[in-house]
Amino acid sequence: MPLRFQSPERPSNRRPTWVRQTSPSPSIDIADSAVQYNFHKALVGYEPTALLSLDALAAELGLDGIYIKDESSRFGLPSFKASGASWGCFRALISHLSLDLESASLRQVASVAKDRGCRLLAATDGNHGRAIAWMARSLGIESSIYVPHDLHPNFLRLIAAEGAEVIVVQGDYDLAVFSAASAAAASKNNILVQDTAFEGYEDIPTWIIDGYATIFAEMEEQLQELNVRPTTIITPVGVGSLAQAVITYAKGHRNFMTVAVEPDTAACLHASLVAGEATSIITSNTINAGCNCGTLSSISWPYLRDYVDLSTTVSDFETHVAVQDMHRHHVNAGPCGASGLAALKRLVAEGHIAQGSSVILINTEAQRPYDIPLDVSNEDVVVLTQQLVQIDSSSPSLDMTDSAPGEAKIAEFITQWLHHRGIETHVVESVPGRPSVVGVVRGSDPNAKTFMLNGHVDTVSLSTYGVDPLSGSLVDGKIYGRGVLDMKAGVAAAMTTLLHFSTHGSKGDVIFTAVADEEDKSMGTAAILAAGWKADAALIPEPTSLQPHHAHKGFVWIEVTILGVAAHGSDAQTGVDAIMSTADFLKAVEMYAETLPNDDVLGQATMHCGTIRGGEENSSYAGSCTLTLEFRTVNDDSASQSSTAILKDITNILDRLAATDKKFKFELPKVLFEREKEVRPTAAKFWTDAALLSEAGIPSLVFGPAGEGLHGKDEWVDAESIRAVEQVMREVIETFQQS
Numbered sequence: 001m002p003l004r005f006q007s008p009e010r011p012s013n014r015r016p017t018w019v020r021q022t023s024p025s026p027s028i029d030i031a032d033s034a035v036q037y038n039f040h041k042a043l044v045g046y047e048p049t050a051l052l053s054l055d056a057l058a059a060e061l062g063l064d065g066i067y068i069k070d071e072s073s074r075f076g077l078p079s080f081k082a083s084g085a086s087w088g089c090f091r092a093l094i095s096h097l098s099l100d101l102e103s104a105s106l107r108q109v110a111s112v113a114k115d116r117g118c119r120l121l122a123a124t125d126g127n128h129g130r131a132i133a134w135m136a137r138s139l140g141i142e143s144s145i146y147v148p149h150d151l152h153p154n155f156l157r158l159i160a161a162e163g164a165e166v167i168v169v170q171g172d173y174d175l176a177v178f179s180a181a182s183a184a185a186a187s188k189n190n191i192l193v194q195d196t197a198f199e200g201y202e203d204i205p206t207w208i209i210d211g212y213a214t215i216f217a218e219m220e221e222q223l224q225e226l227n228v229r230p231t232t233i234i235t236p237v238g239v240g241s242l243a244q245a246v247i248t249y250a251k252g253h254r255n256f257m258t259v260a261v262e263p264d265t266a267a268c269l270h271a272s273l274v275a276g277e278a279t280s281i282i283t284s285n286t287i288n289a290g291c292n293c294g295t296l297s298s299i300s301w302p303y304l305r306d307y308v309d310l311s312t313t314v315s316d317f318e319t320h321v322a323v324q325d326m327h328r329h330h331v332n333a334g335p336c337g338a339s340g341l342a343a344l345k346r347l348v349a350e351g352h353i354a355q356g357s358s359v360i361l362i363n364t365e366a367q368r369p370y371d372i373p374l375d376v377s378n379e380d381v382v383v384l385t386q387q388l389v390q391i392d393s394s395s396p397s398l399d400m401t402d403s404a405p406g407e408a409k410i411a412e413f414i415t416q417w418l419h420h421r422g423i424e425t426h427v428v429e430s431v432p433g434r435p436s437v438v439g440v441v442r443g444s445d446p447n448a449k450t451f452m453l454n455g456h457v458d459t460v461s462l463s464t465y466g467v468d469p470l471s472g473s474l475v476d477g478k479i480y481g482r483g484v485l486d487m488k489a490g491v492a493a494a495m496t497t498l499l500h501f502s503t504h505g506s507k508g509d510v511i512f513t514a515v516a517d518e519e520d521k522s523m524g525t526a527a528i529l530a531a532g533w534k535a536d537a538a539l540i541p542e543p544t545s546l547q548p549h550h551a552h553k554g555f556v557w558i559e560v561t562i563l564g565v566a567a568h569g570s571d572a573q574t575g576v577d578a579i580m581s582t583a584d585f586l587k588a589v590e591m592y593a594e595t596l597p598n599d600d601v602l603g604q605a606t607m608h609c610g611t612i613r614g615g616e617e618n619s620s621y622a623g624s625c626t627l628t629l630e631f632r633t634v635n636d637d638s639a640s641q642s643s644t645a646i647l648k649d650i651t652n653i654l655d656r657l658a659a660t661d662k663k664f665k666f667e668l669p670k671v672l673f674e675r676e677k678e679v680r681p682t683a684a685k686f687w688t689d690a691a692l693l694s695e696a697g698i699p700s701l702v703f704g705p706a707g708e709g710l711h712g713k714d715e716w717v718d719a720e721s722i723r724a725v726e727q728v729m730r731e732v733i734e735t736f737q738q739s
Contacts, residue, residue, distance in 0.1 A: 013379060013503050015264065015422030017352055018273045018311040025306040028252040033213035036087050040214045042106070043086060044138075045075045049215070051222035057329050057341075058358075061348050065358040067230060069219055071365070072332040077134055078127070078366035079290070079336075080215060080242065084195060085131035087211025089120060089139070092193050092204045110139040117189045119144060123176035125238070126155045126289040127336075127365055128195050133164035144190075146180040148172045148292075150285050154369045172283060173293050196239035197299040205241060205297055212245035219360075220253055230358040234259040234340040237269045238293040240300030242364070247307045256360070259310040259353075261343035263288040264376075264419040267313045268296055269304055278305075284415045284427065287316045287370040290336040310352055314342040315420050316373035326363070335370060337363035376417040381496045381726050382479070382719045387413070388457075388488040389472035389481035395458045396433075397520045400611075407516040407524075410457045411435040414514050417495065423502050430527035431516075438533055439512040441501045443737070448508030451733045452535035452698065453494035454525065454689055455542075456518030459483030466713040478707070478716040485707040489717040490541025490725065493705070497729040507737040511535055518689050521673055525689040529696050537736055538693050541704040541725055543717070548703045554633040554691065556643045557610070557672040558650055559626060560585065563665035566616075566623030575621030576663050579614045582625040584664070588653050589629065597641060599634035605641060606632045628672065643674045703728065 040046055050070045058066040071080035093109050094101055097116065120143040122132040129145035136143035144165040147156065151168075160166050169179045177196060184192035197205035223230070233256045235246040243260055250256035260269055265284035272279045280295040296304065314322075319335045322342035326333035333341075340361035347353040374391075378384055391413060394404040411427065418425040418439045429435040443450075459482050462469040469482035479489070491514055498512040511533060515524030562585060564578030586609065596605035607629055614625030629650070633641040650669045658664045690700040705722050709715035 013421050013499055014377075015267070015270070015313055015420065017347065017350060018270055019352065020309050024309075025251075027255070028248055028307070030252045031210075031213065031248060033210070033217050036211055037214050037217045039087060039090065040083060040211075043075065048218040048222075049074060051219060051226070052331060053226065053228075054329050054331070057325070061345065062355040063348070063353075063359060064356050065228060065230065066344075066361065067223075067226075067228070067359070068331055068361045068363050069215065070331060070363045071215065072334075072337065072363055073366065075134070077131055078334070078368070079131070080212070080362070080364050081127040081131035081195075082134065083214050084208035084211035084241065084245075085128065085135050085193070087214075088193050088195070088204055088208035089132065089135040091207040091210075092120075092191050093118065093139075095203070096191050106139075110141070114140050119187075119190050121180045121184045121190050121192050122146070122194055123173065123180040124155075124159070125151060125173045125176075125292045128290075129164070130155070130159045130162055132193050133159050133162035137163045144180075144183065146176040146183075148176050152289060152368075152370060155289065174280070174295055195241045196293070196295070196297040199298065202299050205299055209241050209245050209248075209300075212242060213248070215362075216245065216249035216253070219249070228358065230254075230256065230360045232257040232259060232353060232357055233360040233362075234261060234343055235362055236260075236288070236291050236336050236339045236364055237262050237304070238266075238291040239295070239297040240269065240304055241297055242362075243269075243308070244297070244300040244303045246362070247303045251307050257309045258307060259312065259343060259347065260304065260308045261339050262311070262313050263291050263319070263339070264313045264315050265416055266292045266294065267419075268294050269308070270311045270313055272296060272301065273305070273308065273311050282426070284419065284425070285412055287335040287373055288319060288339055289370075290365065291339065310347065312343050312346060312352075313420075314339055314346060315376050316416060317375040317377070318342040318346070320370075320373050323367070327367070331363060332366045333363045334365040334368045337365045373416070374413055376413070376420045379496060379499060381492050381722050382474070384495060385479055385484065385489045385492040385717070385719075385722055386472035386474060388492055389479065389484045390470050392462065392470055393457050393459055393483065394462050395460065395517065395519045397517070399461045399463075401461075401463060404461065406433050407435060407457050408433055411437050411514065411516070414439075414457070414491075414495065418498075421499060421502060423498065428524075428527050428531045428533075430530070431523055434516040434523060436513060436515040436524040436528055438528060438531075439495075439498050439514075441498055441506055441510045443506045443508040443510070445507050449536040449737050449739075450509040450511060450534070451736055452511045452513060452533070452538040452693070453497060453729065454513045454515065454538050454540050454693065454700075455487055455491035455494050456516070456524065456689065457488070457491060457514050458516055458519050458524075459486065459488075460519055460711050464711065464713065465715070474719060477719050479719055479722075480714065480716045482715055485543045485705070485715050485717045486710050487542050487704065489707070489722045490543070490704045493541055493722055493726040493729060496726055497733070500730055501733070506733070509535075510733060515689065522689050522692055525692045529692065534696065535698050538690070538698050538700040539729060539732060540690050540693075540700060540702045541729070542702050543704045543707055543710065544702055545706040546703070546721055546724055546728075548701055554641075554674070556631045556633060556646055556674040558629045558631070558647060558669050559672050560629065560650065560654070560669045561624055561626045561667040562614075563667065564621060564623050564625070567621045569619040569621065571621075576665075578622040578625040581661075581664050582612070582614065582627065584657055584661070585654065585666075586627075588657060589650070592649065592653060596631075597634060602634045605634045643671045647671055701732070703732075 263286040322338035393410040517523040565576040567575030593607040615622035707717035
């Protein structure tokens with residue numbers, strides 16, 4: 001069975017592979033690793049891990065050989081980390097306890113450490129923390145492991161199973177490292193055993209890297225037994241500790257071309273090599289948890305800077321496919337372990353690794369659970385629209401079933417799509433679980449005008465749709481699904497437009513904002529404005545049937561509660577049915593809606609009942625009934641469309657009903673939410689975030705695709721109209737920035 005991988009039919013717009021342009025650095029002196037090797041051999045459960053030869057996989061890729069150092073089981077743990085963690089803990093305790101390295105035994109170290117009340121601390125994005133916890137348990141001492149907030153729950157369970165205290169920090173891996181280091185400094189009995197170095201903390205990370213030398217001592221013996229001469233070695237990179245150990249071996253014992261691979265969303269080495277200096281980045285979620293690091297180890301960076309020959313990145317989907325391919329060839333690999341194969345396939349397709357080469361991969365971890373990622377390689381605006389529709393991003397604040405997921409998954413997809421192409425990406429999350437994404441292409445002229453493309457990624461509830469709201473199916477030139485028209489087609493066009501300027505250049509900055517919560521309170525656009533993202537003009541690709549709009553109605557939500565008297569259904573003398581009383585109110589408010597003002601541009605203001613909730617059971621009189629009225633407002637010189645005026649009118653209606661019926665009772669109505677300020681003078685009958693942008697001083701145009709079914713049972717968009725929007729976006733931005 002061939003690999004499920006095809007070379008791109010057109011030049012790729014993805015982040016390019018970094019290729020060393022300078023002369024190779026001098027070879028590294030061979031370090032003696034006998035002490036570590038003998039230490040590991042003496043540990044209970046030691047066995048050398050296998051070096052697998054995958055001839056069939058090599059043939060599929062046109063290579064002479066592929067060899068995999070399989071670290072899926074090391075001392076019973078499912079990763080390579082135990083080699084470094086065990087030696088690092090041993091050396092750290094000897095230093096902390098002032099014991100003699102030459103004479104101290106592991107048993108002696110364990111005994112003294114237990115008597116002194118030593119505790120091992122570490123931060124982790126997965127396997128390192130578990131290895132430290134395992135070593136602490138083996139020594140009979142306690143451990144505390146600090147983890148980032150988004151670490152997969154399976155890791156939390158496995159680390160805790162080793163007896164560790166697991167502490168979740170509300171931040172990323174870098175914050176976990178900081179928290180662990182701070183806790184270690186707070187007690188003389190706490191020892192930080194971390195595989196990333198920083199100023200003033202270099203010895204223990206160096207010892208951990210020294211511990212990895214056992215892996216390569218075994219590898220050298222195995223290569224000699226096989227009598228093969230590989231040309232290339234590929235290593236995954238997190239903080240760079242393993243990569244440093246790989247370089248020490250590859251450029252010392254051998255003269256391998258050394259390749260580094262990182263996730264698209266956590267490529268701090270790639271960024272550092274491009275910048276020519278160590279560069280910290282903000283990472284995003286990735287299935288390659290062990291590589292989700294935004295800062296390189298300070299002791300590893302010089303090695304990587306001077307000796308890495310190629311630095312490439314891979315998407316989570318490419319890694320997922322590589323995991324499946326590894327399993328097909330009977331290799332027990334997890335995402336980090338398969339990332340080398342994902343990189344190899346990319347580099348062979350790009351010609352960076354020649355046909356006939358012989359390559360070593362390192363399977364750094366065993367199979368583990370992870371969320372299956374989506375393919376981010378597509379750049380066709382129609383197919384991209386289909387992908388966005390297939391991601392449920394229905395608004396939790398509008399859903400009555402408490403099952404709407406919000407924008408997290410679609411924001412993650414958009415973030416990965418942008419990172420895959422090397423586009424500057426930021427996430428703004430003012431409310432947990434409701435993220436917005438900002439993508440930026442920097443212009444060539446710092447004085448040129450900045451243009452923003454703003455689109456929302458939340459949708460209304462799926463429950464009001466017909467069959468299969470997440471299909472994204474393309475039938476007779478129409479794409480179907482909830483949110484396809486409002487407004488995932490427009491978001492897709494904005495994404496590909498941003499990519500166009502990333503590829504071809506732009507005079508001024510182009511900003512793309514994929515925002516949350518437009519269907520409710522517009523928290524997303526408010527958050528990105530508060531975060532400082534501004535522009536000289538904006539386009540919002542809401543559906544306008546390819547007609548430009550730069551005005552739209554505001555809206556006001558009024559909540560009304562009609563009161564009854566709760567009673568058993570048989571007790572008609574006591575019970576007053578609030579639902580029946582509500583019917584009288586609805587008739588009156590319907591007549592009121594006919595009197596709402598008309599605007600020459602926007603048309604007549606409108607009102608409808610959005611939700612109604614009443615009654616507790618079939619056999620009882622309803623004690624209350626609550627409904628929400630939505631008013632779509634227009635500008636009116638008499639101010640009759642202000643929320644204050646509308647609230648007064650509704651209260652007057654309720655008072656009149658109460659005056660004619662003594663049983664009619666109500667709570668004072670209240671304004672739930674309002675957006676009243678208008679952008680003039682041409683018309684759209686729906687609310688968009690253009691009003692918020694206008695309030696922030698950003699002139700905005702609303703222009704989007706054609707279709708039908710906004711918030712309805714069947715929603716569709718005309719596929720060709722998306723391409724038209726894509727083209728108009730490019731022309732508008734170019735014209736605006738040249739003006």
